[in-house]
Amino acid sequence: AQSVAQPEDQVNVAEGNPLTVKCTYSVSGNPYLFWYVQYPNRGLQFLLKYITGDNLVKGSYGFEAEFNKSQTSFHLKKPSALVSDSALYFCAVRESPGTYKYIFGTGTRLKVLA
Amino acid sequence: SQTIHQWPATLVQPVGSPLSLECTVEGTSNPNLYWYRQAAGRGLQLLFYSVGIGQISSEVPQNLSASRPQDRQFILSSKKLLLSDSGFYLCAWTPWGQTYGYTFGSGTRLTVV
Numbered sequence: 001a002q003s004v005a006q007p008e009d010q011v012n013v014a015e016g017n018p019l020t021v022k023c024t025y026s027v028s029g030n031p032y033l034f035w036y037v038q039y040p041n042r043g044l045q046f047l048l049k050y051i052t053g054d055n056l057v058k059g060s061y062g063f064e065a066e067f068n069k070s071q072t073s074f075h076l077k078k079p080s081a082l083v084s085d086s087a088l089y090f091c092a093v094r095e096s097p098g099t100y101k102y103i104f105g106t107g108t109r110l111k112v113l114a
Numbered sequence: 115s116q117t118i119h120q121w122p123a124t125l126v127q128p129v130g131s132p133l134s135l136e137c138t139v140e141g142t143s144n145p146n147l148y149w150y151r152q153a154a155g156r157g158l159q160l161l162f163y164s165v166g167i168g169q170i171s172s173e174v175p176q177n178l179s180a181s182r183p184q185d186r187q188f189i190l191s192s193k194k195l196l197l198s199d200s201g202f203y204l205c206a207w208t209p210w211g212q213t214y215g216y217t218f219g220s221g222t223r224l225t226v227v
Contacts, residue, residue, distance in 0.1 A: 032214045034214070034215075034216075036216075036218075041123075041202075041221065041223060042220055042221065043120075043204055043206075043218035043219050043220045043221045044158075044204065044206075044216070044218040045218070046215065046216070046217070049214065049215065051214070090157065090158065092158075094214060100146055100148075100163050100165065100171075100208075101160055101163070101173070102160070102214075102216070104150075104157045104158040105157055106157035107157055
């Protein structure tokens with residue numbers, strides 16, 4: 001069955017340090033992968049997507065993600081974390097080719113410590 | 115530019131009362147429209163999606179319903195709310211014919227008491 005896993009409920013990182021938020025997926029066909037960020041009581045904001053092309057995708061606010069087909073992963077990264085990056089991060093994948101349905105992970109809360 | 119509006123922002127309703135949440139999109143035509151629910155501490159669950167006026171697909175059987183009376187209007191309703199309906203409801207859209215790249219509304223925090 002198609003699925004998305006975000007194995008960490010929370011990630012803590014010191015300001016200025018690199019951060020990684022993990023995501024693995026299981027879908028049939030070529031995956032469409034996304035990362036979204038959610039601030040308290042707000043809707044989700046798009047960060048970046050992988051559809052095809054380079055495995056390293058650059059997105060908003062200095063975030064990037066690496067698509068790894070062999071490990072079925074799409075980890076979100078940033079070289080230097082900011083306190084303002086503290087938020088809830090969601091990974092999402094299209095359920096199957098041509099569908100309108102996407103599967104979202106349960107979210108990872110990122111806390112950047114000053 | 116396209117914008118999505120969702121209201122109200124917060125809502126407290128008693129058990130058994132009706133519900134109506136509204137979502138509108140501006141600046142585009144024939145959008146695909148979606149309702150998601152985010153329960154406390156959980157991920158997003160797709161409730162309904164629509165690819166056109168009057169066309170609603172339900173993903174999760176429950177006491178909620180959706181309607182699309184106009185091209186850019188999507189309404190989430192219930193005749194009788196349950197405690198389990200509490201959560202954060204998000205409307206989203208994608209361009210016609212495009213199955214990726216959600217733009218989300220700001221959400222409605224529903225508390226059923």
